[in-house]
Amino acid sequence: MADTVAFGSMEWLDAYVEIYNNNAGVQEALRELTARIAYEFTDRPDITPKYVFIKDGRIEEHGPVEDIDSMDYVIKANYGIWKTMTEGELDPMNALMAGKVKVTGNMAAILKHADGLKGTFEVVEAIPTTFD
Numbered sequence: 121m122a123d124t125v126a127f128g129s130m131e132w133l134d135a136y137v138e139i140y141n142n143n144a145g146v147q148e149a150l151r152e153l154t155a156r157i158a159y160e161f162t163d164r165p166d167i168t169p170k171y172v173f174i175k176d177g178r179i180e181e182h183g184p185v186e187d188i189d190s191m192d193y194v195i196k197a198n199y200g201i202w203k204t205m206t207e208g209e210l211d212p213m214n215a216l217m218a219g220k221v222k223v224t225g226n227m228a229a230i231l232k233h234a235d236g237l238k239g240t241f242e243v244v245e246a247i248p249t250t251f252d
Contacts, residue, residue: 124248127206128167128199130184132247137172137179140243149236151177155192155225158185162222163198177236193225203251206244213238 125132140146153174160169169185188194197205201220204210213234215221223230230237 124250127203127249127251128161128164128170130170132249133170133172133182135247136243137182139246140172140179140240143243146236146239146243147177149177149239150174150233153177153233153236155229156190158188158191158194159202160185160188160194160196161199161202162196163200167199169194191225193223193230195221195223197221205241206249208241208245211238212241 125135154176156171156173158169158171161167169188171182171185171191172179173181185191197215197220201210201215205212205215205221210220212221216223
């Protein structure tokens with residue numbers, strides 16, 4: 121992994137997947153989740169939305185989103201909100217409840233996995249990240 125990686129870049133996503141797939145706790149927490157989850161920066165059209173395909177808690181594939189309609193969930197927020205969540209300054213569930221983060225998809229199913237998904241921010245915080 122590089123010394124630091126730019127937030128929202130493919131290199132950042134690669135680092136995320138590497139750390140996630142080596143984190144048994146997060147995988148266990150999401151073992152009942154199989155979904156394609158896209159992440160979008162609403163105010164940054166220059167950053168291509170990215171996705172992960174989680175199967176039984178493990179990320180099986182990831183990359184740039186080619187067809188947003190093929191995703192089970194799309195999580196959207198502006199760059200500044202993503203940054204504050206990444207830095208641990210804003211709780212993702214609080215951001216969601218305050219309307220700072222929008223999620224499309226089956227909300228009942230995603231809320232069932234809320235604790236596990238919140239745990240993914242431990243992975244996010246472990247990535248040496250640069251922001252612009």
